[in-house]
Amino acid sequence: MCKMNLGVNIDHVAVLREARRVNDPDILQAMFVACESGADQITIHLREDRRHIQDIDVKNIMINSKLPVNLECAIDKNILDIVCDMKPHRATLVPEKREEVTTEGGLDVFNHSSKICYAVEKLHDSLIPVSLFVDPTMEAMQKSKELGAEMVELHTGAFANIFAMLYANLSHSNHSIKELELPRYKLETMLENELKNIKEASVYAKKLGLEVAAGHGLNYANVHYMMDIEEITELNIGQSIIARSVFSGLSEAIKEMKKLTTR
Numbered sequence: 001m002c003k004m005n006l007g008v009n010i011d012h013v014a015v016l017r018e019a020r021r022v023n024d025p026d027i028l029q030a031m032f033v034a035c036e037s038g039a040d041q042i043t044i045h046l047r048e049d050r051r052h053i054q055d056i057d058v059k060n061i062m063i064n065s066k067l068p069v070n071l072e073c074a075i076d077k078n079i080l081d082i083v084c085d086m087k088p089h090r091a092t093l094v095p096e097k098r099e100e101v102t103t104e105g106g107l108d109v110f111n112h113s114s115k116i117c118y119a120v121e122k123l124h125d126s127l128i129p130v131s132l133f134v135d136p137t138m139e140a141m142q143k144s145k146e147l148g149a150e151m152v153e154l155h156t157g158a159f160a161n162i163f164a165m166l167y168a169n170l171s172h173s174n175h176s177i178k179e180l181e182l183p184r185y186k187l188e189t190m191l192e193n194e195l196k197n198i199k200e201a202s203v204y205a206k207k208l209g210l211e212v213a214a215g216h217g218l219n220y221a222n223v224h225y226m227m228d229i230e231e232i233t234e235l236n237i238g239q240s241i242i243a244r245s246v247f248s249g250l251s252e253a254i255k256e257m258k259k260l261t262t263r
């Protein structure tokens with residue numbers, strides 16, 4: 001069995017900070033806690049709209065991190081210039097839409113191949129290894145190899161959404177995913193198919209000599225499926241870890257404030 005590396009995505013600490021535009025919670029503290037707690041990598045996404053991570057965060061994290069930094073970025077000239085300047089241990093190219101809630105799907109490696117090829121070459125010129133965040137299909141693995149990437153990160157969002165509709169009572173909440181409102185037996189088949197796609201894409205990517213990571217929407221209930229796919233050697237997980245930390249820390253935080261406000 002290969003070792004599985006955990007990349008901890010700390011973007012959502014910055015989401016909370018940006019809600020007040022004060023330096024609390026401190027992204028560097030999140031990075032130190034991740035490092036002390038056994039993370040193998042720090043993952044951050046410098047979005048074009050700067051909704052969470054800011055340029056100064058990338059700089060501070062690059063200066064202070066004892067762990068490798070995986071910097072996710074869109075194929076945009078200004079962003080790529082910043083990434084080349086910051087020299088992270090790896091850049092992961094991801095698709096971005098300004099109005100999206102989160103990254104919806106992988107890079108379109110077929111229709112945007114010349115832009116992607118240019119970005120890969122530019123990053124390589126700055127000695128930065130490149131991963132492509134792609135949907136789990138054999139064709140995308142083949143194309144990623146042709147485009148010169150060293151690694152792929154399989155977008156597990158579709159898998160995670162189907163899992164949530166099946167097992168997290170999402171269908172009964174106002175966050176229900178309308179496109180997935182189907183009978184359970186259909187969702188079960190869809191989940192099986194999605195896992196098959198992830199497995200087949202991983203096997204093929206490894207055969208092509210690509211390193212294989214996976215991420216997006218992975219959480220405490222669904223991550224075990226990824227552990228069964230031995231070709232995957234890295235998981236990048238963010239939102240669920242930050243969400244879980246609220247409840248592992250909320251009680252202590254209230255008690256501490258209660259002490260300060262008791263006469």
Ligand SMILES: CC(=O)[C@@H](O)[C@H](O)COP(=O)(O)O
Nearest residue numbers: 011045072094101102103216
């Ligand atoms: C590319 C990816 O999957 C992560 O960067 C994720 O997108 C982070 O969260 P946000 O989508 O909220 O920026």
Ligand SMILES: NCC(=O)COP(=O)(O)O
Nearest residue numbers: 009215216217236238239
């Ligand atoms: N690339 C995926 C990632 O970094 C984390 O995604 P999520 O766990 O926040 O959905």
